[in-house]
Amino acid sequence: MSSTVRAFPRVAINPESSHPVKIDLQDVTETRKTLAVTLDANEVEAEEKGLLSQFSGMAKIPGFRPGKAPVAIVRKKFAKEIAGELNQRVVSKAYKEGLKEAKVNLINPIDVKEGEIKAGQEAVITFTLDVRPDFKVDSYKGIELEGLSEEVSDNDVDEAIENIRKERAExxxxxxxxxxxxxxxxxxxxxxxxxxxxxxxxxxxxxxxxxxxxxxxxxxxxxxxxxxxxxxxxxxxxxxxxxxxxxxxxxxxxxxxxxxxxxxxxxxxxxxxLPEMDEAFFESQQVKNLDELKERVSGWLKNQKAQERRADLRRQISEKLMGSVDFPLPGSLIEVETENAMRQVVTENMRRGIPQEQLEENKEDIHAQSRKNAENRVKLQLILDQVAGKEEIEVTDQDMSQFIFNQAYQSGQKPEQFVKELKKDQNRLRMAQQSVLFDKTLEFLIDESTVKGAESEKS
CATH class of the missing domain: 3.10.50.40 (Chitinase A; domain 3)
Structure with a gap:
């Protein structure tokens, strides 16, 4: 059985042959099932009949006007094309009708075994599916969190200025x-x-x-x-x-x-x-004197601490959500997230100048840590998705516009170019929309939480 996530073909279904199909749904694991869908011989024959009609209308066969060639000649001349199209139509019909009949909460199709698909005989197509785990999150409002202080002391400012000098040291x-x-x-x-x-x-x-x-x-x-x-x-x-x-x-x-x-x-x-704090040093920092430098650094630190506070609140609420419920995780989601996590680790390390050989040496450790991170991420995403559904949180055009602007700015691209690239990759677009939804849901949960500790407030 293949574990590769696969997108199944979605083509038009012959409406005359659309009715409940025979299915056999079996558990592989708590989040993976096999769905065997049987189409009887009449249904397969109806699909072929529709195809023959289409091919007859378009085919150019010497000696016959369009649409007037005998079916037997059309079937023989376009046997390979008709067989391929019939296979695709029957699989697509089985997939669509089987899911409708099985009423599963699908996450990803994993594999398909088509068997023999031939006019005049029934077809049995078996799909392997990953489904959403059955769990319930109730207590997600009013979660108690500890807020970090955003206060910036004189010592913080002095230390930051000292670090600036260290960065410019010889x-x-x-x-x-x-x-x-x-x-x-x-x-x-x-x-x-x-x-x-x-x-x-x-x-x-x-x-x-x-x-x-x-x-x-x-x-x-x-x-x-x-x-x-x-x-x-x-x-x-x-x-x-x-x-x-x-x-x-x-x-x-x-x-x-x-x-x-x-x-x-x-x-x-x-x-x-360390460089002396003289006129040349202040000029390099685009300030006139030490007081201006302290004021600027203080502003940086306040903004940094505000971001750290918000990030820590997100971390806390994520950990509390994940600790509030246990459920099995779909394997296909873990595989995708593990690959993404490994790609990020490799990219970041190569950017820092870590040799490719060293990354290869630590490949097993990187994979193990990436998988652990992936499991946590998948669990959190499934929880946030459920909360978003309950609270009717949706991604708006304004949300996506802000996301595009931020991503374009970070990557040094024009927003128009970023949008153009995003539209070329539907999977990337879907992941971007999911990311925005999860971020929006996390922010909603923080706003609904009770923040104690430093600068206690309804955050």
Whole structure:
């Protein structure tokens, strides 16, 4: 049985032969069913008769006026075309009438087994379908949430300005012991109980041995937890064995919870030199003085904190909704979302300069995490879809216009060009409409929630 999501043909049905069909609906899982639809010989023959009439009216056969050629000659001359069109019509009719009779809440058609379709004999077509799970969400209004503070302190502003200076800093080689804030270049090779890490996690050489790598002391962003900070106090040329302990939830499963010894050599120390806050610095920030810079930075931070507050409310309400009910998830939706999540991870990592080889090495981990994220996303989408239906939340033209404007702005396109591309891909358009609907429903739920904590309000 194929698991590929497939769009079945939708063609005109002969109205004379449209009546209830015989079906056999069987459960594969709680969200997947097989639907066997039987069309009797008369129905198949009626479809062929309609086709023959159409072909006869259009066919140009020497010796006969249009529409006057004998049916036997038309059938013989266009046997292949008629058989193909008959197959498509019968499958489409079976699909449409079978769904109508079965009354299933369809999510995706998955597969079709057509059997033999031939005039004068009954046809049995079996569809594999993913259906919407049966669940109910009732208590979704008045959910209690904790709101983050939007207050911006003087310390926040000063720290942000310091970060701006750090971004514009220069790094100069120095001949002294490494200090916090320095960038250091070093080599490392690790062992666990005397065994090279390269033999323990063969598919992740970055944790085993590196001829050179850079790290900022005190940044907590190092590849190997706790290793970089221990380089403080060393100078160029120093060698030392350093002990580290990998967290229980470390990315590389083979290293989780283990203690390792790394032999390191410090190759270079570079000191960060911040720019002076002088006229040239203020000009680069498009302000006249420090007061103007503080005012501008304060505005940025207030806007950022407002966005963080709203995003955190969305996170909280999403988690509470998902925790309020359990139900099986349709496999086809999980597969599609997993592929989308993996594509996003790969694109983002390549944008950050991560080599393709490294992504291939971590392919299994990326897939596992992407699938977990996909399951959560599918569950939330199904819940939001049910809430949207109950509350009659719909996507308006204005909603789509705002979405198009935002997406075009983010991608650097003109809105007209973005719309043109969107119309070319109906699946992409459908996904965009769903995304807008889910966002709109989340915002509705936040507005209906009770926000406590910092700046408590009916958010």
């Amino acid at each position: 790094f100069s080689p120095v001949e002294r012991e490494a200090q916090k804030g320095d960038y250091v270049k070093f080599s490392h090779e690790g062992t666990i109980d005397g065994k090279p890490i390269s033999e323990i996690v063969e598919d992740k050489p970055v944790y085993a041995k590196m001829p050179q790598t850079w790290e900022e002391i005190g940044s907590d962003q190092g590849l190997i937890p706790g290793l970089g900070d221990q380089l403080e106090g060393l100078k160029t040329g120093d060698k030392k064995d350093l002990e580290v302990e990998f967290p229980a939830d470390f990315t590389a499963e083979g290293l989780q919870g283990l203690k390792a010894v790394y032999s390191v050599e410090l190759l270079e120390v570079r000191e960060r030199k």
